[in-house]
Amino acid sequence: MLAKMMTRLANATQSRRSFMIGSAAVAGGLAVGFRSTEAASAATGGVTPFNAYVRIAPDNSVTVIAAHMDMGQGIYDAIATLVAEELDADWSQMKAIGGAGNPKLYGNAAWGGAIQGTGGSTGTTSSWERYRIAGAAARQMLVAAAAAEWRVPASEIRIAKGLISHASGRSAGFGELAAKADALSAPANVALKDPKDWVLIGNDKLRRLDSMAKSSGKMDYTIDVKLPGMLTAVPIHPPLFGATLTSFDASKAKALKGVVDVVQHPRGLAVVAVDMWSALKGREAVTAVWDDSKAEKRSSADLAREYRELALKPGLATARNDGNAEAAMAGAARTIEATFEFPYIAHAALEPLNAVVRRNADGTIEIWGGHQMPDIYQGTAAAIAGVPPSQVTMHVMKTGGSFGRRAVIDADVIVEAVAVAKAIDFRAPVKMQWTREDDMRAGRYRPAYVHRLKAGVDKDGRIVGWYNHIVGQSIVAGTPFAAGLVKNGVDMTSVEGANNLPFDMTSVEGANNLPYRFAAQKVDLTTTQTGVPVLWWRAVGSTHTAYAVEVFLDEVAALTGKDPYEYRMSLLDPASKHARVLKLAAEKAGWGSALPAGRFRGIALAESFETEVAQVVEIAMRPDGSFKVERVVCAVHCGVAVNPDNIRAQMEGGIGFGLGAVMKSQTTLDKGRVVETNFDSHEVLRFDEMPVVEVHIVPSTDAPTGVGEPGVPPIGPAVANAVFAATKRRLHVLPFARVENA
Amino acid sequence: MIExxxxxxxxxxxxxxxxxxLWAIRDHVGLTGTKFGCGIAQCGACTVHIDGQPSRACSLPVSAVAGQAITTIEAASGPVAKAxxxxxxxxxxxQCGYCQSGQVxxxxxxxxxxxxxSDADIDAALSGNLCRCATYARIRTAVHTAAKALA
Structure with missing residues (x-):
């Protein structure tokens, strides 16, 4: 669904943008372009790739230009693997950098190809055909160059581990022939390897390309960008969401050593200084008066109360309605009902938001940042700077996490960086650097939600009716994505006029597409409005929908006296991927076997972004009633496992990320003010709380699906279900640390 | 003048x-391997050694460390650091790597x-270093691996 939204937005964006299709060849090297081919065209959703994905340097290094931002999920390595496989390169010669500025080359193929972006765990899916084709085309051109150079038939040329050779004894590295290959026409068609011939795809021994740089302080992130004369800016944001600036006094700040200026920008103020510390000192000296007449002043408790009341009413929109769930439940032998409450949560990526802007002597603009949606940011930045988008170069940096935060549609920190640079007449490069407090206080958050679920079972314990009403904010309302909202199989007319808010599929994903076979089911959505800025947060809708569904399903199983695993299996198509991962996780975890005293198991299953994940957790209860998650057995189906060890890493990371969130993380509002503004109060998982994680990948020949997010959704409900097994108590209010659960 | x-x-x-x-190291000495994560000694991304002791550079004024031996990730090159x-x-x-200077x-x-x-020793030493990618399980294994290599 996200894909279709993106496509709609992209098409709208594309029509008003001129594309720069320039050569990106490295001097003396090969920039592999390849002509539009049937395969390429089909693979990239109509986009015509025509430029560099692969650069070969005279030193034999092969640099792939990645269409997706690497925020830690390892997509650069996946892309390098795909290219190297088809190119028959040696892994040790591979490098990867980010590309941007041409959606025809870098548009997200999984979103239709018209706009570049990283999100929805689509990176590998988007890259699967594109980069294998690029690698194969590059290989074919190198072969042709060698054949011409050595005057032998191309069919006799061999390439292995980066070495081009012929039976005559001649051989060459890629670098030697790169320039000659570059001068050739790109092949019209390329053949991709048979999977049985893969040596790098699926190879567990490949190590990440950047591990040493990241273990030795040599990896440069946006915060590390250094430019001659660069100034540092810190923002001053309104104290409440929706408050606007009335007046400010910067005279004291400007008198401080190191402070260069205090300027206004569309999102507040900024202090510009020679270094970070001077900017922070200057910020303390600025006084500002804000008009909060239109600001959001409710507290989290107020919102929860309102949401709970709304949840009791019929939904304003219906996402799914199969059979007559209400009538079925009315006639059921037994019914069960539960209401779940989810907090706002900050992304809390470890690198606080930032962006660096420079205007060059020729008027062009360069922007360094975590450009998760570079085309959108390029357009936004160009509009502020007053130049055509083609004059704005986006440097895509690796980021210290993101978890969705840098896929922000309004380009917040980039707007600030460009506006501040412009306010000082671009006389120096500017690094806009948020602090942790800015990052947690200024939004954006996973929206808060309330879910009310109800189920009816017949005398044999079968679910005859299932109802889920989700109440909460839309992530896409008010953004260009709202216009592109589409709904899989849902009649838009059923929601028109309800409250004039868009029907946001991201609010219900993971609830309206369940693999379980219910006789009748209905999923309602009531979209609310608040002044709190929200956003996708690693695994988006499934961060709350999967929790509510999987905990509630466990409750239904308990009501009917059935084993939670067996009960789920009875609701699944035994041939489905869902059943396969659930069975695998249960088998590997020894589901049903005896546990040591004080240990308890819980299980959960969730599909997100077309990847199925099941997890079985083991918790150890402590005498004081608290518990530790000791072990998680995770089974995942994600198609071809391009980088198996990274799939394991992403499952491990998703589990830790999701576990910290359900146990401790929340962003609460006190009369509109954010309470948790740093890691002392916004708690996340710490080292000693991490369980042992065991990941099992289901072998598959399907095209790969994503792994960056799908590890997150099952962990919360699996743990909650283990807590129920231990205590007979259900955790309906998140995080677990909330006093309601004490 | 601060020395x-x-x-x-x-x-x-x-x-x-x-x-x-932290800001002296990053903005004035120009060594950017030491990272900024929280500014209040809660995340450990800025961990440096001061006279051999792990310390949070974000919360130490330069006046307090003048004259002491400060080591950053850029100089982590002894046998232990290499292991x-x-x-x-x-x-x-x-994964994202942003916390890893501090973890190392x-x-x-x-x-x-x-x-x-022991695992308890590792917990005690590393529970102040956040990793939002939750690479904790691998870190634990890696600590044991490094310890074995040094034995």
Missing amino acids: LTINGAVHRLDIDPDMPL VQAAWTALDVP MATTALLEANRKP
Whole structure:
């Protein structure tokens, strides 16, 4: 669904943008372009790739230009693997950098190809055909160059581990022939390897390309960008969401050593200084008066109360309605009902938001940042700077996490960086650097939600009716994505006029597409409005929908006296991927076997972004009633496992990320003010709380699906279900640390 | 003027005595391997060694560390640091990597003091270093791997 939204937005964006299709060849090297081919065209959703994905340097290094931002999920390595496989390169010669500025080359193929972006765990899916084709085309051109150079038939040329050779004894590295290959026409068609011939795809021994740089302080992130004369800016944001600036006094700040200026920008103020510390000192000296007449002043408790009341009413929109769930439940032998409450949560990526802007002597603009949606940011930045988008170069940096935060549609920190640079007449490069407090206080958050679920079972314990009403904010309302909202199989007319808010599929994903076979089911959505800025947060809708569904399903199983695993299996198509991962996780975890005293198991299953994940957790209860998650057995189906060890890493990371969130993380509002503004109060998982994680990948020949997010959704409900097994108590209010659960 | 001894080199800096060591290292000495994550000693991304002890550079004013031996990730090059980095890369510990300078510095200090840390020792040494990618399980394995390599 996200894909279709993106496509709609992209098409709208594309029509008003001129594309720069320039050569990106490295001097003396090969920039592999390849002509539009049937395969390429089909693979990239109509986009015509025509430029560099692969650069070969005279030193034999092969640099792939990645269409997706690497925020830690390892997509650069996946892309390098795909290219190297088809190119028959040696892994040790591979490098990867980010590309941007041409959606025809870098548009997200999984979103239709018209706009570049990283999100929805689509990176590998988007890259699967594109980069294998690029690698194969590059290989074919190198072969042709060698054949011409050595005057032998191309069919006799061999390439292995980066070495081009012929039976005559001649051989060459890629670098030697790169320039000659570059001068050739790109092949019209390329053949991709048979999977049985893969040596790098699926190879567990490949190590990440950047591990040493990241273990030795040599990896440069946006915060590390250094430019001659660069100034540092810190923002001053309104104290409440929706408050606007009335007046400010910067005279004291400007008198401080190191402070260069205090300027206004569309999102507040900024202090510009020679270094970070001077900017922070200057910020303390600025006084500002804000008009909060239109600001959001409710507290989290107020919102929860309102949401709970709304949840009791019929939904304003219906996402799914199969059979007559209400009538079925009315006639059921037994019914069960539960209401779940989810907090706002900050992304809390470890690198606080930032962006660096420079205007060059020729008027062009360069922007360094975590450009998760570079085309959108390029357009936004160009509009502020007053130049055509083609004059704005986006440097895509690796980021210290993101978890969705840098896929922000309004380009917040980039707007600030460009506006501040412009306010000082671009006389120096500017690094806009948020602090942790800015990052947690200024939004954006996973929206808060309330879910009310109800189920009816017949005398044999079968679910005859299932109802889920989700109440909460839309992530896409008010953004260009709202216009592109589409709904899989849902009649838009059923929601028109309800409250004039868009029907946001991201609010219900993971609830309206369940693999379980219910006789009748209905999923309602009531979209609310608040002044709190929200956003996708690693695994988006499934961060709350999967929790509510999987905990509630466990409750239904308990009501009917059935084993939670067996009960789920009875609701699944035994041939489905869902059943396969659930069975695998249960088998590997020894589901049903005896546990040591004080240990308890819980299980959960969730599909997100077309990847199925099941997890079985083991918790150890402590005498004081608290518990530790000791072990998680995770089974995942994600198609071809391009980088198996990274799939394991992403499952491990998703589990830790999701576990910290359900146990401790929340962003609460006190009369509109954010309470948790740093890691002392916004708690996340710490080292000693991490369980042992065991990941099992289901072998598959399907095209790969994503792994960056799908590890997150099952962990919360699996743990909650283990807590129920231990205590007979259900955790309906998140995080677990909330006093309601004490 | 503040005199800082960083990685064996003496830097005479005309900076505010209240400036946290982190910003002196990053903005004035130009070493950016030490990261900013929270500013209040809650995340460990800025971990450096001061006279061999792991310390949070974001919360130490430069005036408090003048004259002491400050070591940053850029100078983590002894046998212990090398063993730690070898284990980190062999196990592909980093994901985003932003916290890993701090993790490596904290681990190096641990192993300098304790060549055979137990899981509880590792918990105690590393629970102040956040990793939002949750690479914790691999870090634990890597610490043991490095310890074995040094034995």
